[in-house]
């Protein structure tokens with residue numbers, strides 16, 4: 001990883017592509033040509049580069065912890081022993097399947113759906129989570145209290161469409177999936193012929209679940225997916241399985257839960273009853289292996305890499321072991337790792353400057369809400385009340401999570417993983433009766449990401465993303481507003497996108513829009529849906545305008561309000577030109593720069609099918625083409641591809 005580059009470097013532009021034809025290529029052509037995807041990655045751009053840099057910082061800290069002798073139960077001991085156990089490939093090879101034997105023996109002894117049910121319950125607690133998902137979050141009708149959310153799940157392929165599409169490429173992927181499952185069952189000791197047959201049956205079983213599953217786009221529809229059920233009434237959905245007592249046995253002490261897709265659970269009940277127990281046993285064995293493959297001997301890990309990374313994501317080489325271990329540690333003991341990172345890499349002055357930017361962005365959103373012509377006063381007042389209620393978190397939590405009681409040892413890596421999973425599960429269920437902890441973070445502080453949480457009405461920016469090129473303490477305002485500023489604006493706008501707009505200032509699912517305003521908003525959003533649906537990524541594969549709508553509204557809105565915030569920040573100062581670019585131009589160049597990304601073909605196809613974010617070129621160019629301020633900054637006239645006409649422009653914020 002080289003040091004951060006200059007914020008704007010015209011040597012990385014493409015002199016042969018005009019800004020008015022393809023701004024993404026114009027600004028990034030030189031960089032894209034010089035930066036093919038490294039063999040360990042499926043894509044390569046600022047998020048991956050910053051992540052790799054953060055990993056380098058953490059590598060040394062974890063190695064130091066592993067070499068140290070901190071007292072048992074301390075952060076240093078847990079992080080150090082986790083790292084040491086996971087890095088010890090010889091011990092992992094020598095232990096073989098031994099750590100999983102009790103679990104596998106229980107699965108082998110299952111003789112009925114009732115036996116399967118008890119095992120599934122325990123697998124929910126320790127990681128593999130077969131058949132469905134389960135988690136807690138603020139109650140959508142009472143956001144001060146927690147609610148358990150039970151969701152569709154149980155698939156080994158990334159999304160339902162992988163099972164249901166009938167094109168040749170999808171059929172070929174399913175054949176490769178069956179071969180992969182058979183290979184893993186073979187690694188468990190099954191004879192080749194038997195493993196092959198079992199894998200076919202597993203695919204058939206998962207296909208039944210997939211057919212009843214919502215699409216990725218449907219899962220974003222909160223009115224469709226938030227459905228309160230009394231726990232006592234859950235048997236309605238799965239009478240044969242006995243969903244009520246199963247959920248209670250999972251430790252759910254509350255009277256009700258939310259179910260995302262009731263039809264899925266009905267279909268699951270039928271699928272379980274209609275599938276031989278032998279296949280269900282194989283299905284569970286497969287999902288145990290799938291969950292823990294990266295912590296097992298290399299035959300399992302290599303096989304998993306081959307299918308999930310190489311075939312599905314186009315990654316050619318495995319990352320070095322320490323990086324894989326670091327990713328696992330981030331998932332299992334994230335806030336312990338995060339503490340080390342923050343001490344080493346997040347100075348206090350960075351937090352202060354980001355807070356100022358968030359304040360500017362929130363005021364800009366307020367101006368946007370007050371000035372949009374399509375909102376009636378009733379809706380506008382509610383929108384402003386919601387904006388007033390926004391909470392923000394920057395850098396890292398005020399109080400770190402307490403891991404007291406978690407046992408991490410310098411022994412079996414798989415056992416550490418299972419204990420971490422069980423600890424987190426118990427932590428979640430243990431506070432069902434407590435008021436919602438508003439200080440909690442949903443991702444560790446070293447993560448290169450940010451989020452809006454509709455049930456908490458808050459935006460969160462971990463220290464991990466507050467690094468160059470997203471946030472560059474050495475760069476001028478225009479560059480920072482085009483990068484982290486637009487990201488902050490993006491997250492704020494999520495509070496008002498097709499999903500976030502259903503939640504009010506308190507995080508309650510409540511329709512605070514007048515019917516006419518909602519209809520007008522959706523009519524305007526439809527313009528973006530159509531623009532992105534038309535966008536061809538490779539061959540005849542197009543962006544899914546519906547799946548990416550929320551992110552596209554957020555990009556478009558974020559870019560617009562960050563631009564307004566920049567103007568406010570620069571008001572009264574002379575418009576200094578740097579390297580020949582005005583602040584306005586630097587703002588838009590910075591936006592195009594932070595999202596430049598190289599992809600493998602496979603990874604590009606994977607994200608177009610599953611990721612609610614549009615691929616980079618569309619992400620950069622489409623919002624810009626709708627912004628008159630962009631056309632003005634580069635003197636682009638209305639007949640160019642980068643400037644949509646008055647009639648075809650999207651107008652939301």
Ligand SMILES: [Zn+2]
Nearest residue numbers: 490494551554
């Ligand atoms: Zn987003």
